[in-house]
Amino acid sequence: MANLFRSGSDTSIASNDDGGAGYNARLDLFLDPGLYVIEVRGYDDEVVGAYGIDVWFY
Numbered sequence: 001m002a003n004l005f006r007s008g009s010d011t012s013i014a015s016n017d018d019g020g021a022g023y024n025a026r027l028d029l030f031l032d033p034g035l036y037v038i039e040v041r042g043y044d045d046e047v048v049g050a051y052g053i054d055v056w057f058y
Contacts, residue, residue, distance in 0.1 A: 001016075001017045001039075001040070001041050001042065002015065002016055002017075002025035002026075002038060002039070002040050003038070004029075004038055004039075005037045005038075006034060006035070006036055006037075007036060007037055008035075013036075014029055015027075017043055023043075030058075038053060
């Protein structure tokens, strides 16, 4: 599960739980300049493991 927030806000701008390969989350969007927070977690509390985040700037 991935959630994207603008820094200082508790309102999610975007979220996804299985839009990537397999059951992986994927957020694919253009953002205005600013500070953002990405929350990444398992779908439920029993799902644990390594996470990777790729960010591209255009």
